[in-house]
Amino acid sequence: MNVLPKGVRxxxxxxxxxxxxxxxxxxxxxxxxxxxxxxxxxxxGKPLSVKMTNCGELGWVADRSGYRYQARHPxxxxxxxxxxxxxxxxxxxxxxxxxxxxxxxxxFYSETAKMGLHQDRDEEDFTAPVVSVSLxxxxxFRVGERDRDGRTTSIKLRSGDVVILGGEGRLxxxxxxxIYPSTSTLLKNGGRINLTLRRVTKPA
DNA sequence: AAGTTTCG
DNA sequence: TAGT
Numbered sequence: 177m178n179v180l181p182k183g184v185r186x187x188x189x190x191x192x193x194x195x196x197x198x199x200x201x202x203x204x205x206x207x208x209x210x211x212x213x214x215x216x217x218x219x220x221g222k223p224l225s226v227k228m229t230n231c232g233e234l235g236w237v238a239d240r241s242g243y244r245y246q247a248r249h250p251x252x253x254x255x256x257x258x259x260x261x262x263x264x265x266x267x268x269x270x271x272x273x274x275x276x277x278x279x280x281x282x283x284f285y286s287e288t289a290k291m292g293l294h295q296d297r298d299e300e301d302f303t304a305p306v307v308s309v310s311l312x313x314x315x316x317f318r319v320g321e322r323d324r325d326g327r328t329t330s331i332k333l334r335s336g337d338v339v340i341l342g343g344e345g346r347l348x349x350x351x352x353x354x355i356y357p358s359t360s361t362l363l364k365n366g367g368r369i370n371l372t373l374r375r376v377t378k379p380a
Numbered sequence: 381a382a383g384t385t386t387c388g
Numbered sequence: 389t390a391g392t
Binding site for chain 3: 200203204207208211364365366367369
């Protein structure tokens with residue numbers, strides 16, 4: 177019986193179809209304002225397979241210089257568009273955290289995209305959880321513990337699912353091993369969108 | 381360093 | 389630029 181690591185919560189089907197469609201509209205408008213860019217590995221410049229953008233006061237970027245949060249789009253130099261209301265509402269529903277999210281990373285996975293096992297650790301504040309929303313095709317999500325060599329568990333994430341990494345689970349290693357093409361009709365061109373809401377700065 | 385590969 |  178494979179249980180999720182402590183502090184990792186999976187809420188299958190948290191969002192209904194209509195809410196998912198509304199969120200896709202929100203994402204479309206974010207992408208219009210802040211076009212997807214191709215993140216690359218620090219130093220090597222090797223591209224990640226996902227495309228990404230952000231909304232919120234801060235956005236996560238990856239380039240040859242490193243990983244960091246910044247207030248502006250790396251290509252356009254524009255500030256990121258605001259986090260859509262319905263994501264702020266979702267955060268209030270599930271995060272158990274008073275302060276609103278400062279960053280929402282938008283990752284787009286093509287049929288072949290993956291994300292290696294990693295920690296979300298570029299934030300200054302680990303007291304707030306990470307809240308993530310899946311839209312579109314199913315994926316195989318793998319989650320472990322705070323140490324890279326800890327036990328890992330794989331679960332299938334479907335469109336409308338929410339995953340929360342909080343408390344002991346805040347620094348859990350996690351990644352996406354594969355996308356299951358054509359498993360959702362939410363996105364016309366297929367693929368998967370992941371939205372990740374985070375606090376970045378230290379609490380006052 | 382959030383890659384890839386391999387493994388679990 | 390994750391519908392035309």
